[in-house]
Amino acid sequence: MGTELTRAVFNGVLGGGVYALMAVGLTLIFGVLDIINIAQGVMVILGAYLSYALSVHLHIDLFAGLLVTVPAMFVIGVAIQWAFIRPLRGSDRTSMSLLASYAVAIIIEGVLYLLFGANFVTLNASYVTHSVYLLGFYLPDIEIYGFVMAVVLVAAIYALLYRTRFGKSIRATMQDRTAAMLVGIDVNRVSALTYGIGVAVTAAGGMVFGASGIPFNPNSGYDLISRLLALIILAGLGSIGGALAAAVFMLTVESVVDIWQPTWAVLVFYAALVIVLLVKPTGLFGRQAARAQ
Amino acid sequence: MRSHRARFLSVGITMAATATMLAACSSGSSGGSSNSSSTKSPILIGASISTSGDFSADGQAFLRGYQLWVHDVNASGGLLGRQVKLDWLPDNSTPNQVNANYTKLISVDHVDLTFGPFSSALTGPAETVIARNGYAFIEGAGGSPAVFSSPGNIADHNLFDVSLPIEDTLAPIAKYLAALPAGQRPKTAAYPMADDIFGYPPVQVAQGIMSKAGIKTVYSHIFPEEPADYAPAADNVAATHADVVVLGSTDVPTVAAFMKAFEQQHYVPKYFAAAAGPDQGTDFTSAVGVGNANGMMVPNGWYPSSSNPASQKMVAEYVAKYGGDASGVNADIAEAYSVGQVAAQAIVATKGTDNAKVIQYLHSGVTLSSVQGPVTFDSLGRNGDLTAYMFQWQNGQFVQVLPVGAPGTVKLLAPKPAWTNG
Numbered sequence: 001m002g003t004e005l006t007r008a009v010f011n012g013v014l015g016g017g018v019y020a021l022m023a024v025g026l027t028l029i030f031g032v033l034d035i036i037n038i039a040q041g042v043m044v045i046l047g048a049y050l051s052y053a054l055s056v057h058l059h060i061d062l063f064a065g066l067l068v069t070v071p072a073m074f075v076i077g078v079a080i081q082w083a084f085i086r087p088l089r090g091s092d093r094t095s096m097s098l099l100a101s102y103a104v105a106i107i108i109e110g111v112l113y114l115l116f117g118a119n120f121v122t123l124n125a126s127y128v129t130h131s132v133y134l135l136g137f138y139l140p141d142i143e144i145y146g147f148v149m150a151v152v153l154v155a156a157i158y159a160l161l162y163r164t165r166f167g168k169s170i171r172a173t174m175q176d177r178t179a180a181m182l183v184g185i186d187v188n189r190v191s192a193l194t195y196g197i198g199v200a201v202t203a204a205g206g207m208v209f210g211a212s213g214i215p216f217n218p219n220s221g222y223d224l225i226s227r228l229l230a231l232i233i234l235a236g237l238g239s240i241g242g243a244l245a246a247a248v249f250m251l252t253v254e255s256v257v258d259i260w261q262p263t264w265a266v267l268v269f270y271a272a273l274v275i276v277l278l279v280k281p282t283g284l285f286g287r288q289a290a291r292a293q
Numbered sequence: 294m295r296s297h298r299a300r301f302l303s304v305g306i307t308m309a310a311t312a313t314m315l316a317a318c319s320s321g322s323s324g325g326s327s328n329s330s331s332t333k334s335p336i337l338i339g340a341s342i343s344t345s346g347d348f349s350a351d352g353q354a355f356l357r358g359y360q361l362w363v364h365d366v367n368a369s370g371g372l373l374g375r376q377v378k379l380d381w382l383p384d385n386s387t388p389n390q391v392n393a394n395y396t397k398l399i400s401v402d403h404v405d406l407t408f409g410p411f412s413s414a415l416t417g418p419a420e421t422v423i424a425r426n427g428y429a430f431i432e433g434a435g436g437s438p439a440v441f442s443s444p445g446n447i448a449d450h451n452l453f454d455v456s457l458p459i460e461d462t463l464a465p466i467a468k469y470l471a472a473l474p475a476g477q478r479p480k481t482a483a484y485p486m487a488d489d490i491f492g493y494p495p496v497q498v499a500q501g502i503m504s505k506a507g508i509k510t511v512y513s514h515i516f517p518e519e520p521a522d523y524a525p526a527a528d529n530v531a532a533t534h535a536d537v538v539v540l541g542s543t544d545v546p547t548v549a550a551f552m553k554a555f556e557q558q559h560y561v562p563k564y565f566a567a568a569a570g571p572d573q574g575t576d577f578t579s580a581v582g583v584g585n586a587n588g589m590m591v592p593n594g595w596y597p598s599s600s601n602p603a604s605q606k607m608v609a610e611y612v613a614k615y616g617g618d619a620s621g622v623n624a625d626i627a628e629a630y631s632v633g634q635v636a637a638q639a640i641v642a643t644k645g646t647d648n649a650k651v652i653q654y655l656h657s658g659v660t661l662s663s664v665q666g667p668v669t670f671d672s673l674g675r676n677g678d679l680t681a682y683m684f685q686w687q688n689g690q691f692v693q694v695l696p697v698g699a700p701g702t703v704k705l706l707a708p709k710p711a712w713t714n715g
Contacts, residue, residue, distance in 0.1 A: 003532075004529070004532065007528060007532065008525070011524065011525055011528060015521065015524065015525075019521070109345070113345070113349075117353075118344075118345075118349040118350045118352075118353045119350050119576045119579070120350060120544075120545045120546055120549070120576065120580050121579065121580065122549065122553075122580050122581075124582070128553075129553060129556045129557060129712070130557075131557040131558070131559070138557060138558045138559055140557040212524070213523070213524060213549070213550050213553035213554055213557070214520045214523060214546055214549070214550045215545055215546045215549045215550075215580040216546070217349060217350055218345075218349075219345055219346055219347065219349050219386075220520070220546075222346075223347075223519060223520050224520070227519075227521060251521070254521065254522070254525065255525045258516075258522065258525040258526060258529065259529060261514070262514045262515065262516035262517065262522060262525070262526050262529075263488060263514075263515050263516065263517060265516075265517060265522055265525070266517045266519060266522065
């Protein structure tokens with residue numbers, strides 16, 4: 001039993017890294033823009049397809065391909081923000097963002113169907129199927145790399161938010177858009193760049209998800225979105241580090257439950273969310289903390 | 294001014310999104326006008342198709358199967374001198390949309406006959422609507438016991454599945470392993486099953502057979518059909534080091550996720566059979582790699598290189614119309630095409646599209662032909678004529694390996710070769 005538990009914890013921690021990579025962009029976008037990006041799951045798949053295209057057609061390594069896909073996704077994110085998100089104003093802005101981002105999801109899904117078809121594909125590289133033997137367990141290389149990348153990206157975004165002038169303007173916008181405008185911050189520019197960064201980070205999440213062993217097609221994003229939303233709510237909306245902690249916590253809980261009764265794993269995942277929110281309605285790390293100076 | 298503009302844009306986005314969704318929900322039709330010199334109204338066939346959603350890959354293949362049959366029928370002059378037209382609606386793989394689609398097809402479009410959607414998960418809910426309207430429901434991918442025993446079918450006996458009922462599909466491999474001499478018989482088996490009415494019935498039957506033969510069950514769990522839950526379940530199976538894995542998979546992603554997790558865990562079962570996934574031709578091998586596919590088994594009633602002349606003709610026509618080669622023609626195509634063939638024979642025999650007559654005819658015990666083989670329906674619409682075969686990937690070829698001694702059967706490759714790193 002001890003062996004099974006240890007393996008479940010390893011699975012949870014490493015799998016949590018993969019989910020954190022997919023969720024960080026979502027929580028960043030909500031934290032700054034108050035936008036609920038329903039398209040996040042589809043954007044993960046878009047990132048996976050970009051990596052797939054580079055890998056299959058240009059034979060570019062998956063990690064090296066991020067040098068292309070991350071900037072590409074940044075540009076796509078800025079364009080989406082300009083076309084669909086920026087026009088949303090007023091008190092119903094957040095609720096309207098659900099509809100707008102759903103439209104974005106459908107459009108992206110449709111384009112992916114046109115370009116790649118409905119057949120499932122997967123990302124391949126030597127480290128996708130290779131694993132290292134550590135403490136009596138085989139740990140997949142790709143998930144170790146994904147976890148390390150999640151930690152690095154979370155640290156980088158944290159540094160961006162708390163150690164740069166641009167980060168200060170982001171946090172000011174998070175706290176009060178009107179006040180930020182009054183002190184001379186170009187809120188539209190900050191919003192566009194933040195949305196772009198959130199989508200760009202998702203390129204990394206898409207690549208690791210696509211390489212983690214589950215074939216994907218343009219529709220696969222819808223399997224992800226409810227779980228990603230649950231993770232960032234648990235973390236505390238807008239909390240970057242919290243997204244990583246929540247992903248590790250939830251995936252570990254699920255993996256442990258999976259030992260005894262896999263069908264309960266999903267139930268426990270969401271039950272854990274409800275229990276945490278009952279005790280701490282702002283989530284594990286809370287939105288206020290995320291927006292603190 | 295800004296507020297007015299914002300409201301305008303909000304409305305605009307709402308309309309754009311609505312338009313996009315409506316476009317996604319728009320129907321399609323094929324056939325009817327091609328090669329038609331007849332003034333008679335076409336025979337209208339209604340179907341709900343999963344061109345998006347969880348079953349999109351299978352659904353799009355199913356649509357191609359229906360369209361290919363319509364094309365072939367019309368090219369040979371139609372049925373009873375009438376052209377055939379397929380009226381299909383997309384369902385996004387959701388039961389609610391399937392129900393709405395069949396209601397519209399019957400009540401608004403007034404289709405003559407209804408064909409099934411892809412999967413037991415969608416056929417079951419659709420059956421309720423179709424039975425209520427007194428239509429025959431001919432389908433090729435709803436073989437779960439839960440579908441046949443649905444209240445609508447129990448009451449009206451209007452469901453007809455032209456394919457192999459799924460419950461006994463894994464029995465050949467279970468019986469084969471159970472019959473091996475004690476020294477060669479596997480000692481342990483694992484039975485992970487997807488939480489789907491298609492996934493667990495055949496695995497439970499196989500488990501019963503193998504348990505009786507003394508093959509110890511070391512893992513038997515149903516796991517949620519969520520991507521995040523595949524790897525933990527697969528890792529737990531790998532930890533048992535079972536000699537045999539019988540996986541209740543529903544599609545390529547499920548079985549591919551298990552295979553990759555096994556490879557990462559350096560675990561190679563001696564025998565690995567999956568309920569679905571490896572039967573998807575190049576869709577499967579492109580997802581898992583030809584090398585890793587080696588030794589993977591799957592039950593089926595049809596395969597592209599079948600010696601059935603009608604099947605060979607269909608495969609050739611498919612390749613000519615859609616490109617690729619025979620190995621890319623998956624079982625979905627044959628299942629959908631068979632639905633059309635059975636319906637055509639019923640229409641010709643009953644001299645029309647009276648659904649009551651079609652139902653009566655299909656329940657008459659008559660044996661019909663299809664690209665999958667003979668079709669005879671029992672009282673619940675199960676096709677009892679098809680034999681359950683096991684197929685296996687062997688060096689890039691999809692070959693029949695069970696039952697032993699059956700025509701076309703080759704030697705089963707065991708133990709399963711090692712993973713080949715993709």
